[in-house]
Amino acid sequence: MTPSKGLVLVVEDERHIADLQRLYLAREGFGVHTESDGAAGLEAARRLRPVAVVLDIGLPGLDGTEFCRRLRAADDWTPVILVTARDEEADRILGLELGADDYVTKPFSPRELVARVKAVLRRTARPQADGVHTVGRLRLDPLRRTLHRDGEPVELTTTEFNLLAHLLARPGQVFGREQLLSQVWGYADYRDSRVVDVYVSQLRAKLGDASPIRTVRGVGYSAQESGR
Incomplete structure (x- = not known):
């Protein structure tokens, strides 16, 4: 068994x-x-x-x-x-x-x-208590773990989804890479901070001009109010 x-x-x-x-x-x-x-x-x-x-x-x-x-x-x-x-x-x-x-x-x-x-x-x-996030052309449902862009589903990996959901739940808040490793990945290892950049790049590639992720130079990332 x-x-x-x-x-x-x-x-x-x-x-x-x-x-x-x-x-x-x-x-x-x-x-x-x-x-x-x-x-x-x-x-x-x-x-x-x-x-x-x-x-x-x-x-x-x-x-x-x-x-x-x-x-x-x-x-x-x-x-x-x-x-x-x-x-x-x-x-x-x-x-x-x-x-x-x-x-x-x-x-x-x-x-x-x-x-x-x-x-x-x-x-x-991880259970998601946050409600549905509608940002620009995106609609993310944490409970159903679905993401739609312009009404069409977008396939994300587990980690991509969790990273995007974490940012969208706190629009405007700026997160350092080490913060994201701790809060999304579940561990903090400064040597691995490039992993965050890789996943942000993947999300931007999948979301195109609908991506709400903003780079805060020298600090990290945040989610804007719209995908522009």
Whole structure:
């Protein structure tokens, strides 16, 4: 029987790392299924419907970025946490742009990985008490977790949605990157502040000229009253 916290899929080709991830996740009450290559991992994601995927970028055959692209292309928004080497920054950013929700960098603490998994699951399941936000041409419904632009649905990742909802709930308030990491991502790591910039860029690309996000130079971001 799968533990109550759900099943986490670990896709990692280094056996000792996969075993360590399994051990620490299992200690926290997660079921764990492991695969050692991208193609098998993608099939497992489709078959097992895990609550989250811990995904190494440097996989043989189907690498982590292509795994993520195919998963999102199939309209599967299962939270994905990338595991990357320090010299894979370009791949890490590409993975985020393709819809990954977070990442950890090798060498990493297993406890940190578990904390990241928990944080992304909290973001996915977090109840939203705020009402519907209508800003310019956008209508965001936190309870139904839907976003419409000019009446047409816009698909967002879990993290993209939570970031936009957080900003729209507090129009005009300016948030620093570290504040957003703490309040939206669920952790604060100054080294990861570029992640916020990546997600803002993705939101702007999806929303086009309807984007309400304003850059406050040297500080961070806020949501304007309109999308102009």
